[in-house]
Amino acid sequence: MLRKIANPARLLTFQRTMASTASTGPLVRTELDSQTGYATVILNRAPVNSLSLEFMAEIIKTVDELERSKIRGMILTSPSSKVFCAGLDVLEMVNPSEDRLRSVWRNLQDTWAKLYGTSFPTVALINGHAPAGGCLLALTCEYRIMCSNFSIGLNETQLGLAVPPWLQKTMRNTVGSREAEIACIKGTMFSSEEALKIGLVDELAADKGEAMHKACNYLDTFKNMSPYARSATKLLLRNKKIEDMKRAREDDIDRVVKNVMNSDFQAGLAAYLQSLKDRKK
Numbered sequence: 669m670l671r672k673i674a675n676p677a678r679l680l681t682f683q684r685t686m687a688s689t690a691s692t693g694p695l696v697r698t699e700l701d702s703q704t705g706y707a708t709v710i711l712n713r714a715p716v717n718s719l720s721l722e723f724m725a726e727i728i729k730t731v732d733e734l735e736r737s738k739i740r741g742m743i744l745t746s747p748s749s750k751v752f753c754a755g756l757d758v759l760e761m762v763n764p765s766e767d768r769l770r771s772v773w774r775n776l777q778d779t780w781a782k783l784y785g786t787s788f789p790t791v792a793l794i795n796g797h798a799p800a801g802g803c804l805l806a807l808t809c810e811y812r813i814m815c816s817n818f819s820i821g822l823n824e825t826q827l828g829l830a831v832p833p834w835l836q837k838t839m840r841n842t843v844g845s846r847e848a849e850i851a852c853i854k855g856t857m858f859s860s861e862e863a864l865k866i867g868l869v870d871e872l873a874a875d876k877g878e879a880m881h882k883a884c885n886y887l888d889t890f891k892n893m894s895p896y897a898r899s900a901t902k903l904l905l906r907n908k909k910i911e912d913m914k915r916a917r918e919d920d921i922d923r924v925v926k927n928v929m930n931s932d933f934q935a936g937l938a939a940y941l942q943s944l945k946d947r948k949k
């Protein structure tokens with residue numbers, strides 16, 4: 669359910685009340701500037717915005733609502749000062765039930781498809797690290813602005829996961845075939861500056877304020893353009909890729925189940941989780 673709260677500073681804040689909401693508030697917050705029609709979508713799953721099944725379902729619902737609200741643009745960001753999105757919640761992969769794992773993967777596919785195929789323009793304001801699924805979210809957007817001193821990339825192979833074909837394609841479209849091939853196979857994480865150099869992001873910003881300013885500038889470039897022509901062209905460019913993913917989605921899910929249920933993968937994942945904990949010591 670969507671709740672509208674009028675704000676004196678002409679900002680309408682939409683907040684969703686959710687059954688699965690953690691104590692930190694709704695998993696996804698949306699702030700709509702009623703003057704520009706730009707919505708800022710704030711991913712809000714502390715501490716690192718890792719993508720659980722329920723979180724992805726909320727992202728999908730949010731985008732559906734924004735489509736119905738006929739917004740003029742979306743800025744996707746995080747409230748954290750360090751992490752944009754840490755990717756898939758790795759706990760979803762620890763000895764999962766097959767049913768849940770299939771649902772997780774289906775939601776990840778749908779999150780990608782929903783964000784990739786929006787009719788409105790989208791900007792990722794990457795104000796923190798964006799590994800794996802975090803990079804995926806950024807890649808779905810049309811334009812990426814990244815704050816300095818963070819890292820981004822598809823590091824799946826480092827975790828023992830294969831990068832699915834539709835995600836490889838999105839990476840290839842963004843940085844070119846050669847760069848994408850090497851980056852996906854190696855699981856390279858790029859610094860903000862390296863990401864700019866290879867075209868994984870479009871602009872850098874010193875801080876979130878500057879990034880927000882640049883994001884609005886990008887969206888402003890469409891101010892005087894027919895929304896129909898803009899979105900029709902985008903969808904003509906992107907729809908085939910979404911249809912390709914949907915056609916092959918069951919094979920994709922079967923491959924993931926085989927990958928994740930494998931005992932070698934589970935042993936590697938346990939070691940990876942331990943390494944995340946050890947880094948703190």
Ligand SMILES: CCCCCCCC/C=C\CC(=O)SCCNC(=O)CCNC(=O)[C@H](O)C(C)(C)COP(=O)(O)OP(=O)(O)OC[C@H]1O[C@@H](n2cnc3c(N)ncnc32)[C@H](O)[C@@H]1OP(=O)(O)O
Nearest residue numbers: 716718750754755756757758797799800801824829924944
């Ligand atoms: C089900 C189908 C699978 C098929 C996969 C195909 C491929 C498709 C796409 C996506 C796959 C993925 O996204 S896999 C996930 C990859 N993510 C990572 O490798 C990120 C790991 N995390 C980090 O590198 C760091 O945490 C960080 C750089 C993101 C942030 O560092 P920071 O120092 O700020 O924070 P901490 O490391 O202390 O983390 C805080 C807290 O969060 C836990 N954490 C971190 N990342 C995740 C995560 N992805 N999922 C769940 N939990 C995560 C971390 O362990 C800490 O927990 P504790 O405080 O309890 O120790």
